[in-house]
Amino acid sequence: MIGITSVPGIHNDVEGVLVALYRYRCSAHGAFDLTAPIGTAPDTAPCPGCTTASARQFTAPMLATGSRSALALIDRTRATADTPAVVGAPPPRPASRRTPIAPPNPALRRLPRP
Numbered sequence: 001m002i003g004i005t006s007v008p009g010i011h012n013d014v015e016g017v018l019v020a021l022y023r024y025r026c027s028a029h030g031a032f033d034l035t036a037p038i039g040t041a042p043d044t045a046p047c048p049g050c051t052t053a054s055a056r057q058f059t060a061p062m063l064a065t066g067s068r069s070a071l072a073l074i075d076r077t078r079a080t081a082d083t084p085a086v087v088g089a090p091p092p093r094p095a096s097r098r099t100p101i102a103p104p105n106p107a108l109r110r111l112p113r114p
Contacts, residue, residue, distance in 0.1 A: 026054040 019035045026032065026047035032054070034045055044053040 023057045023059050024054040025057050026050065026052060028052065031057065 017037045020038045020041070022034050022036055022041040022045075024032055024034060024045045024047075026049065029047055029049040032048055034041070036042075041056060043056055045056070046052070047054045
């Protein structure tokens with residue numbers, strides 16, 4: 001199933017089949033995009049304006065269409081997989097605070113001790 005899309009970079013799921021966006025160029029009307037199941041794009045496709053056979057163009061994948069936060073997370077994950085952060089020692093312990101001593105009060109001596 002091949003369809004024309006007006007929004008470049010959209011990847012649809014047609015009837016449970018993953019599809020990709022393919023670019024074609026007509027000599028009269030310029031570039032246009034078709035969606036087709038991955039790996040099944042024809043070498044030529046009819047132009048939507050004049051129906052002449054148009055050759056397929058091979059372009060860079062549209063990787064910039066994802067969200068910036070998701071792409072940054074993928075990049076950070078990939079970077080730490082190759083070179084994980086290594087430490088020389090465990091972090092230092094926080095300075096221990098002593099329990100304050102109760103003032104010398106005779107009434108406090110009768111309280112239970114921990």
